[in-house]
Amino acid sequence: DTGVSQNPRHKITKRGQNVTFRCDPISEHNRLYWYRQTLGQGPEFLTYFQNEAQLEKSRLLSDRFSAERPKGSFSTLEIQRTEQGDSAMYLCASSFRQGAGGYTFGSGTRLTVV
């Protein structure tokens, strides 16, 4: 296990379509996080899981967004009825409990809504 893996790397979609991203964390880590980063800004927290439980969601996570982590392993982030404002880099990270030892980020999925 060499790190956090995200797929796809790039996604172009038409406005109104649904998209789903996948994140495979470091296997020993029990916490998994989703962040969003727009051009020129730092990453912003969206949500996190401890094992399979989704424990916190940012107000940035509108009802068109849903995240799951079945069985506490990989996670998916789905965006329904995409809007142009959803265009961003979506980053996944994992860590031990309470972030001990630091967070490791994946390469991200860059979403473009046209």
Place this chain on the structure above:
Amino acid sequence: GIQVEQSPPDLILQEGANSTLRCNFSDSVNNLQWFHQNPWGQLINLFYIPSGTKQNGRLSATTVATERYSLLYISSSQTTDSGVYFCAVQERAGNMLTFGGGTRLMVKP
């Protein structure tokens, strides 16, 4: 929530020069990390440094937790050091990293 401020926002250096990047935060933290974001968007972890001093090659970092700041030193800069450097903190009562606005570094040959 905790506030994280980085300075300077932009920095242009000549290859071989040294620089210091600063991160100020508004509350006690139990996690502080410095990242380098490469042109493809990946966040590369440079240091996990909630307190103390660490060195890794030409890079070093110091966090003074009691005074709520951290410094990242880059010595003998190279063009490959170009990119955005982020400081991110996790406050003691928190469960996520909060990022600063970043320092955009350009190293000219």
